[in-house]
Amino acid sequence: YAAKAQTQTVVWYSDAQEASRLSHLSLLSDLRSAVQNSELQMWLQPKVKLADMQTYGFEALVRWQHPQRGFISPAEFVPFAERTGYISTVTMWMIERALQSLQLWQAQGLNLSIAVNVSTNDLRDESFPDRVRALMQRYDVSPANLRLELTESGIMEDPSSAIPLLQKLRELGIGLSIDDFGTGHSSLAYLQKLPVTELKIDRSFVINIDQLPSTQRLVKTIVEMGHGLQLSVIAEGIETAAERDTLRELGCDSMQGYFASKPLHGESLQKWLDQILLNARQT
Numbered sequence: 001y002a003a004k005a006q007t008q009t010v011v012w013y014s015d016a017q018e019a020s021r022l023s024h025l026s027l028l029s030d031l032r033s034a035v036q037n038s039e040l041q042m043w044l045q046p047k048v049k050l051a052d053m054q055t056y057g058f059e060a061l062v063r064w065q066h067p068q069r070g071f072i073s074p075a076e077f078v079p080f081a082e083r084t085g086y087i088s089t090v091t092m093w094m095i096e097r098a099l100q101s102l103q104l105w106q107a108q109g110l111n112l113s114i115a116v117n118v119s120t121n122d123l124r125d126e127s128f129p130d131r132v133r134a135l136m137q138r139y140d141v142s143p144a145n146l147r148l149e150l151t152e153s154g155i156m157e158d159p160s161s162a163i164p165l166l167q168k169l170r171e172l173g174i175g176l177s178i179d180d181f182g183t184g185h186s187s188l189a190y191l192q193k194l195p196v197t198e199l200k201i202d203r204s205f206v207i208n209i210d211q212l213p214s215t216q217r218l219v220k221t222i223v224e225m226g227h228g229l230q231l232s233v234i235a236e237g238i239e240t241a242a243e244r245d246t247l248r249e250l251g252c253d254s255m256q257g258y259f260a261s262k263p264l265h266g267e268s269l270q271k272w273l274d275q276i277l278l279n280a281r282q283t
């Protein structure tokens with residue numbers, strides 16, 4: 001009977017379900033060793049001032065180069081890492097990589113920021129601010145050059161526990177940005193209480209904005225509200241000059257997107273940094 005019960009249990013899974021379950025199990029053990037095996041990479045996408053198109057910082061985006069499966073996109077493995085509780089290791093690894101780069105740049109006379117994406121799971125972990133502080137103590141970096149991006153939906157899931165945590169991070173001097181703004185049902189009452197420094201307008205409002213007067217009116221309202229709360233306002237995912245021009249007219253402070261640059265790494269990043277140093281020497 002036991003044997004029969006076992007076979008019956010097995011047929012509960014379809015072949016496809018079983019395959020996907022197994023591949024997720026092996027993906028988890030792979031993710032555990034990814035950091036040690038240097039399979040994770042930090043790519044940096046420039047954040048650019050709309051007034052003069054100068055780079056003032058970067059957003060850090062994680063990349064996983066898996067030895068067998070090849071490139072695995074963060075859209076695929078970040079939600080998986082969140083479900084399996086491994087995301088905090090990824091977050092801390094990214095923060096440390098950011099601090100290493102910032103320390104190096106500071107020594108070269110480059111005053112730029114790096115913003116690391118933080119998961120909703122990190123926001124629920126009370127030890128997160130202390131772990132960030134401990135890491136920062138090991139690097140000689142101006143705290144304001146480290147930024148964290150937190151999604152609006154992540155904050156609004158449980159604002160009363162997220163707010164004190166954000167407060168502790170702000171006390172470390174770190175900049176805080178609300179990511180994917182406009183998609184997360186913010187309560188205006190909470191928005192006023194959030195100790196953040198930047199508001200990042202989601203890409204869904206940016207696509208074809210030059211042709212969409214009603215979206216322009218909405219974004220103008222968001223920009224004015226952000227400025228009213230003394231936040232700087234950035235738009236993400238700008239791909240065309242027309243989108244860029246429209247956002248500039250609407251009063252947006254800065255931009256990020258393929259129009260300025262795709263995320264950079266290695267040689268392409270070095271070229272971008274060299275150009276910044278060159279511009280700085282010429283002026």
Ligand code: C2E
Pocket residue numbers: 045060061062073074075078087090091094116117118119149179180236237238239256257258259263
């Ligand atoms: P996000 O934080 O909103 O990041 C912006 C995403 O849009 C990035 O995708 C970026 O490469 C992409 N992007 C930038 N400019 C453009 C553009 O002009 N057009 C288009 N179509 N896309 C653009 P990516 O790197 O695949 O990351 C996707 C999401 O994965 C991120 O969204 C973020 O939520 C998450 N993510 C990435 N890295 C990390 C990380 O280190 N930790 C955590 N927790 N999440 C991360």
Ligand code: MG
Pocket residue numbers: 059117149179
């Ligand atoms: Mg982000």
Ligand code: MG
Pocket residue numbers: 179180200202236
């Ligand atoms: Mg975003």
Ligand code: MG
Pocket residue numbers: 180202203236
């Ligand atoms: Mg987005």
